Amino acid sequence: xxxxxxxxxxxxxxxxxxxxxxxxxxxxxxxxxKYNIKAEVLAEKFPYGKISxxxxxxxxxxxxxxxxxKWEALRDQYAELLRKMKV
Numbered sequence: 001x002x003x004x005x006x007x008x009x010x011x012x013x014x015x016x017x018x019x020x021x022x023x024x025x026x027x028x029x030x031x032x033x034k035y036n037i038k039a040e041v042l043a044e045k046f047p048y049g050k051i052s053x054x055x056x057x058x059x060x061x062x063x064x065x066x067x068x069x070k071w072e073a074l075r076d077q078y079a080e081l082l083r084k085m086k087v
């Protein structure tokens with residue numbers, strides 16, 4: 001059943017996801033500049049379990065990278081549901 005409330009709610013959740021993704025990307029960009037390495041390269045070189053506890057900044061970086069993937073997946077799900085509602 002399609003109602004305007006569902007569509008409004010999905011659009012709102014999609015907007016929340018977009019804002020969170022932008023926030024995470026800004027944080028990742030700052031960390032990339034600080035450590036002079038791309039997030040993808042860091043994740044390949046230092047899987048989460050292999051970063052020493054002393055490197056809290058790197059651990060936070062890897063966690064942010066993982067969070068970005070989850071938020072992007074959630075955004076894509078909301079976008080797909082919203083697209084289907086508009087058909």
